[in-house]
Amino acid sequence: MKVDAAHREALVQHARRTIKVGSQSFSAASRLFDEETRERAWLLYAWCRQCDDIADNQVMGGELGDQSDLESRLNLIRKLTAKAFAGEPTGDPAFDALGVVAEECGLTPAMAEDVIAGFALDAEDWRPRSEGDMLRYCFHVAGAVGVMMAVVMGVDPEDQDTLDRANDLGLAFQLSNIARDIVEDDAVGRCYLPMIWLVEQDIEPGQHTKPHHRKELADMAKRLVELVEKHEAAARVGAARLPFRSRWAVLSAARIYGAIGRKVRKRGTEAWNSRTYVPRWEKAWHGARAFLSAAINREKHPDGEITWGIKDFRPNA
Numbered sequence: 001m002k003v004d005a006a007h008r009e010a011l012v013q014h015a016r017r018t019i020k021v022g023s024q025s026f027s028a029a030s031r032l033f034d035e036e037t038r039e040r041a042w043l044l045y046a047w048c049r050q051c052d053d054i055a056d057n058q059v060m061g062g063e064l065g066d067q068s069d070l071e072s073r074l075n076l077i078r079k080l081t082a083k084a085f086a087g088e089p090t091g092d093p094a095f096d097a098l099g100v101v102a103e104e105c106g107l108t109p110a111m112a113e114d115v116i117a118g119f120a121l122d123a124e125d126w127r128p129r130s131e132g133d134m135l136r137y138c139f140h141v142a143g144a145v146g147v148m149m150a151v152v153m154g155v156d157p158e159d160q161d162t163l164d165r166a167n168d169l170g171l172a173f174q175l176s177n178i179a180r181d182i183v184e185d186d187a188v189g190r191c192y193l194p195m196i197w198l199v200e201q202d203i204e205p206g207q208h209t210k211p212h213h214r215k216e217l218a219d220m221a222k223r224l225v226e227l228v229e230k231h232e233a234a235a236r237v238g239a240a241r242l243p244f245r246s247r248w249a250v251l252s253a254a255r256i257y258g259a260i261g262r263k264v265r266k267r268g269t270e271a272w273n274s275r276t277y278v279p280r281w282e283k284a285w286h287g288a289r290a291f292l293s294a295a296i297n298r299e300k301h302p303d304g305e306i307t308w309g310i311k312d313f314r315p316n317a
Helices: 005-022 024-030 035-056 070-085 093-105 109-123 131-152 160-180 182-187 195-200 211-239 244-270 280-296
Strands: none
Touching: 005 024, 005 035, 005 093, 024 035, 024 244, 024 280, 035 070, 035 093, 035 109, 035 131, 070 093, 070 109, 093 131, 109 131, 131 160, 131 211, 160 182, 160 211, 160 244, 211 244, 244 280
16 A cells, blocks of 8 residues: 555554554564564554454453454455555555555565454354364464564565564464463453363363362463473574564564463462563563674574474465
């Protein structure tokens, strides 16, 4: 979408306000980008946030609204997204923002559809049966966003290996979220733990958050964090190829989200008595450590060969 400078600035400011309210962690990390990349990251985030809100019938990630007629909301997301890619005004600043960043960076409708498919899974009241199912969900709701963000940061859309590593970062983020939010998700009727894990722990259907299963829940959270650390390490391979400021931002976000998962693991059975979070001073500490890591650019990589990629998480690929 080609817009004049004043309209683009208005969209950027709308996106800046959106990310400031919607995600303090991403907002803080985005400050480390150069100005052009930062604005484009905000524009992309605004679209992601609005899609999520439309799909869940909520405002800025708040309380879920009426979940009837979900299919029509998904159709609206797809319709407005298609208009944005076609360069047409959508009447919604978040979708207009997508049109701008797509035109400037080369984002594709297929990339956007990978993200929208994640909203469709929630709309279908989907549950993962296996670990692979859970990772496919994480790809759609976070890994696919990581892929789009990588392109915003200047990665060639044809550089599949680096995009694979961007997906790893999104997987790590979402797995940390799942570990932190198990009880909150259950309160709204959602569970992203694989059914096979619950069966292995001999947990009755719908009973995994009950107090007498907190030991088993802590064990499953530990498994989630092991996956976080696996994909976090793989993501560093791709981060090493980014420009310095983008590398710094990515490593900061990775450390902050990794810290969430590790805090959940450390808290054990008490992890869900109160929300696990990373305080502002600790985010600053992770940012400082990420600066040194980005400058040295010798991050520790996975011990073994990385044999997986996006193709392994996209259904029917």
